[in-house]
Amino acid sequence: MKQIFGVLAVCIVFAACQTKTKPSETDTILVYSLTEWKQYLDKSHVRVKLQPGNYQIDEADNIRFIRITGDDAYFDLRGVRFMVDTKLFSRPDLAKSDDGNSMYCAIEVSGDRVTLEGLYIETYGDTPGRQSKNKMFNIVGEGDVLKNVEVRTTGSSPWGFGYLYGLGGGDVRKMNGIRVGYPAKDVKLLGCKVHMRAMGHAIFLQGAENTLIENCHVDGLLRTTDAILAETSGYAFDRDFYAGKGGYVEGTMIREDGKIMPGEIVSLSEDGIRMYPEYNGHKTKNTTVKNCTVTQMRRGICTGLSTSGDKVIDCVVRDCVATGYNVGNADTLINCSADAKYAEAFCVPYTNAKNAYVEMNILDSRNGMANDLLAKINGEGHHVIVKTANEDYIPSSMAIKLASWQGYGNFNKKATPLATDVVLDNETNCKVLSYPGVKDTEINSKGEIIKEAKQDQRLIIN
DSSP, rough: HHHHHHHHHHHHHHHHHHHHHSSOOOGGGEEEEEEEEHTTTTTTEEEEEEEEEEEEOOOOSSEEEEEEEHHHHEEEEEEEEEEEGGGGOOOOTOOOOOSSOOOOOEEEEEESSSSESSSSEEEOOOOOSSSSSEEEEEEEEEEEEEEEEEEEEEBSSOOSGGGGTEEEOOOOOOEEEEEETTTTTOOESSSSSEOSSSSSEEEEEOOOBOOEEEEEEEOEEEEEEEHTTSSSSSSHHTTTTBBBEEEEEEEEEEOOOOOOOTTTTEEESOSSSSOSETTTEOOOOEEEEEEEEEEESSEEEEEEOOOOOEEEEEEESSSSSSSEEEEEOOOHHHHEEEEESOOSSSEOOTTTTTTTTEEEEEOOSOOOOOEEEEEOOOOOOOEEEEEESSSGGTTTTTTEEEESSSSSSSTTTTTTOOEOEEEEEEEESOOOETTTTTESSSEEEOOEEEEEEOOOGGGSOO
């Protein structure tokens, strides 16, 4: 009997502790200023509501301007707007972080099981940052949740030319949206919106595990090269309209000598939702992207650089200029949709990618420009299903291409494009071009199948 009472006592104490780690709504602390709110950012087991209103963030003592370090905390920011001065991203006097990463960011969440709900955050001013790693959010804790958070980015420089000057350590100073990075695990982004009005990625992962991105929206801006070439002053004009390099650059064709050509289109930002393969040796693993939309970005949803096999479910991508979906090793895309107005609706570009599964519904791809590629499939062991609700959505000039150089993703200039053991079910009238690198592949197509097609040398990366 004593043993039974002893066990019951332990259970009661354990239950009491568990209750304490999850404060109820009646425990909510209401604060009325940013100064008061910051006093709780390093506290655990708190539930804090900031009075709705506009709050200006123009002072900081660290390159992570706001740091949330407590565990098991809930911050109710519904009706709150943070306005972050871009000057902070160029302050050399701010203390560095102790994590070895020199990036500046507006808000960092490093505590575990932190929920931040309802914030609208934007930058103001046009002061460029000191680096290209500037971010609005950096999430590195375990079990953290961003819910119904809305981000609007500005402050990159030079603005208006996208990646024409910003790749590989170029001139652009970026302003990214939300980063989820190692040692982050089990992070959830729910109902978040990112409006990219700066060069950078909207949502991206580096070394994070088991991330869920659900009901999120990303939008950016596009610009034609005709509009750039019509400028009579500014960054491109001063360089006689020569870009950083020539050839195929992220969905845009540039003359071999680097001169910007008319008739092309540029994304002013980078990728909508993107996985990097790793961070400092820690792989990005097991990401799920569900019921999300991406419009007018460089690439829409880019899981292809992570090799763990990610899931993309019920997502819609429109008007992207490098590819709608970049698909990679063991990725699964279920009931996804994209158009091909400015770039292929999706691609499996890597010859070493294996066993991807893709269900793609082609949206209205008429009235686009600078693209005749509906989809590209390289690699081994994939099963791809392409369909559309209306055959008129796909212009007759477009094609699905297997073992092709064209489009995004051919980083190894010496590689031979291959497509092996692929099953393609093309339920559209779009033609299929099968190039010499295709082997042991089953193509079922309503549209014409052209075997041993000749590669278009003009579209090979130089």
